[in-house]
Amino acid sequence: MRVLSGTQPSGQLHLGNYFGALRQYVALQERYPETLYFIADYHSMTSLRDAALRRRLTEDVALDYLAAGLDPSRAILFRQSDVPEVCELAWILSTVTPMGLLERGHAYKDKVAQGIPAEHGLFAYPVLMAADILLYHSDLVPVGQDQKQHLEMARDMAQRFNHAYGVEALKLPEPHILEDAAIVPGTDGRKMSKSYANTIAMFAPRAEVKKAVMGIVTDSTPVADPKDPTATVFQLWNLFATPQERREMAERARAGGVGYGDVKKDLLARLEAYFAPLRERREQYASRPEAVEAILEEGARRARALALPVLASVREAAGLGTPRARN
Numbered sequence: 001m002r003v004l005s006g007t008q009p010s011g012q013l014h015l016g017n018y019f020g021a022l023r024q025y026v027a028l029q030e031r032y033p034e035t036l037y038f039i040a041d042y043h044s045m046t047s048l049r050d051a052a053l054r055r056r057l058t059e060d061v062a063l064d065y066l067a068a069g070l071d072p073s074r075a076i077l078f079r080q081s082d083v084p085e086v087c088e089l090a091w092i093l094s095t096v097t098p099m100g101l102l103e104r105g106h107a108y109k110d111k112v113a114q115g116i117p118a119e120h121g122l123f124a125y126p127v128l129m130a131a132d133i134l135l136y137h138s139d140l141v142p143v144g145q146d147q148k149q150h151l152e153m154a155r156d157m158a159q160r161f162n163h164a165y166g167v168e169a170l171k172l173p174e175p176h177i178l179e180d181a182a183i184v185p186g187t188d189g190r191k192m193s194k195s196y197a198n199t200i201a202m203f204a205p206r207a208e209v210k211k212a213v214m215g216i217v218t219d220s221t222p223v224a225d226p227k228d229p230t231a232t233v234f235q236l237w238n239l240f241a242t243p244q245e246r247r248e249m250a251e252r253a254r255a256g257g258v259g260y261g262d263v264k265k266d267l268l269a270r271l272e273a274y275f276a277p278l279r280e281r282r283e284q285y286a287s288r289p290e291a292v293e294a295i296l297e298e299g300a301r302r303a304r305a306l307a308l309p310v311l312a313s314v315r316e317a318a319g320l321g322t323p324r325a326r327n
Contacts (some may be wrong), residue, residue: 001032001033001034001138002032002035002036002136002137002138002139002140003028003033003034003035003138003140003141003145003176004035004036004038004132004133004136004138004140004141004173005021005025005036005038005141005142006037006039006043006080006132007021007022007035007037007038007039007040007052007061007065007111008039008040008043008044009039009040009041009044009048009054009057009058009060009061010044010047010048010057010194010196011015011057011194011199012057012060012199012201012202012203012204013060013064013201013202013203014192014194014200014201014202015130015184015192015199015200015202015236015239015271016184016186016191016192016193017064017202018068018201018202019181019182019184019239020144020178020181020182020183020184021070021142021144021178021181022064022065022068024142024178024181024247025065025068025070025142026068026070027042028142028176029070029074029075029134029141030074032140034035034076034135035076036076036078036138036303036306037065037075037076037077037078038077038078038079038080038083038086038132038303039058039062039078039079039080039296040060040080040132040278041054041058041080041081042052042080042081042086042087042128043080043081043085043125043128044057044120044253045121046116046119046122046125046279047116054290055269058079058227059255059289059292061204061297062077062188062245062292063203063282063285063286063292064202064203064282064286065077066281066282066292066295067278067279067282067285068278069278071303072134072295072298072299076233076299076302076303077296078106078297078299078300078302078303079296079299081236081302082296082297082299082300082303082304083135083300083303083304085099085135085304085305085307085308085311086128086131086132086135086307087128087131088220088311089131089134089135089311089314090124090127090128090130090131091322092161092314092318093130093131093157093161094127094229096122096160096161096164096294097127097157098162101126101153101156101157102123102124102126102127103152105123105125105126105149105150106149107125107126107149107150108122108123108125108126109272110241113270114195126150126153127157129153129154130150130153130157130158133137133151133154133173134154134157134158134170134171134173134310135307135310135311136303136306136307136310137170137306137310138171138173138321139171139173139174139178140173140174140175141154141173141174141175141176142175142177143175143176143177143178144175144178144181144183146175146231148177151173151175153296154173155172156171157170158170158172159172160297161314161317163247165317165318166304166317167313167317168314169310169316169317170310181288182239184235184236184239185232185235185236186198186199186232187199187200187213187215187216187232188217189210189217199212200212200213200236200271202275203275203278203279203282206272207273209272210268213236213264213267213268213271214264214268214313216232216233216236216264217232218231218232218245218260220242221260223256223257223258223259224256224257226253226254226255226256226259227254227256227258227260228251228253229249229250229253229254231253233260233263233264234240234249234250235261235268236267237263237266237267237270240267240274241270241273243256249263312324
């Protein structure tokens with residue numbers, strides 16, 4: 001079984017990225033013989049226009065994956081742009097993708113509603129994402145419930161290509177729903193997202209992490225009064241607590257006598273302790289940028305070795321390039 005997923009380098013990875021996906025990705029490398037994780041720098045071009053910043057953020061994502069425990073001897077970690085064949089497959093897929101399919105894309109409509117310019121790259125984002133998935137004959141794609149549509153679109157494009165040319169050149173991947181993935185609230189109560197500027201970055205400077213934690217929005221309920229144990233600050237605290245601790249905290253909150261400030265201080269202490277070994281590992285990799293670059297280059301080499309036969313089959317089916325020798 002071959003598992004594939006990617007992360008866009010559009011900002012510092014945060015608790016939502018970690019508890020919602022990254023932690024599970026690292027676990028998958030123990031369960032499956034082939035796991036591929038790419039840093040989606042092509043995708044970041046829909047929102048980021050600073051070349052130097054893109055390179056730095058791409059390196060940051062690589063460091064975050066390695067710090068979280070990704071083992072480059074098991075998993076394949078690579079830059080999307082180091083496998084240029086993905087752009088060729090994206091064009092080929094675009095020739096069989098109906099406009100209506102793209103117009104129904106939730107992510108496109110959401111981003112336009114946020115004020116992001118409605119450019120072609122943003123509109124065609126699902127086609128490039130489909131190429132990312134299909135180029136490696138992926139069997140499973142880890143997704144949250146809110147991301148299933150993109151995988152369904154990729155399957156639709158694969159079926160349309162296979163039907164158009166009467167072949168089975170593209171494999172239809174299946175979703176791997178991350179059942180234990182946490183939906184992490186941001187400091188303002190909305191879903192934690194770089195788009196909302198409400199994140200707590202995993203490896204930001206400690207002063208920045210502290211400022212974010214202490215800035216979690218709470219109400220003005222007095223310390224002595226009962227509180228809602230589902231409030232944002234409690235949900236974030238729960239990420240670092242045992243089931244028993246969560247039950248006890250919920251009881252204390254309902255009974256009253258718990259101050260939000262004390263919960264924030266304890267959350268900060270738990271967060272720092274949890275990420276301390278990961279932060280140390282990240283600093284070790286950051287001190288050896290040539291080693292990180294070597295990991296990405298080797299990952300790209302291994303990824304291309306999987307991609308080239310798939311693209312060759314697609315090109316042959318579509319009548320592109322030099323025909324293969326026939327027996």
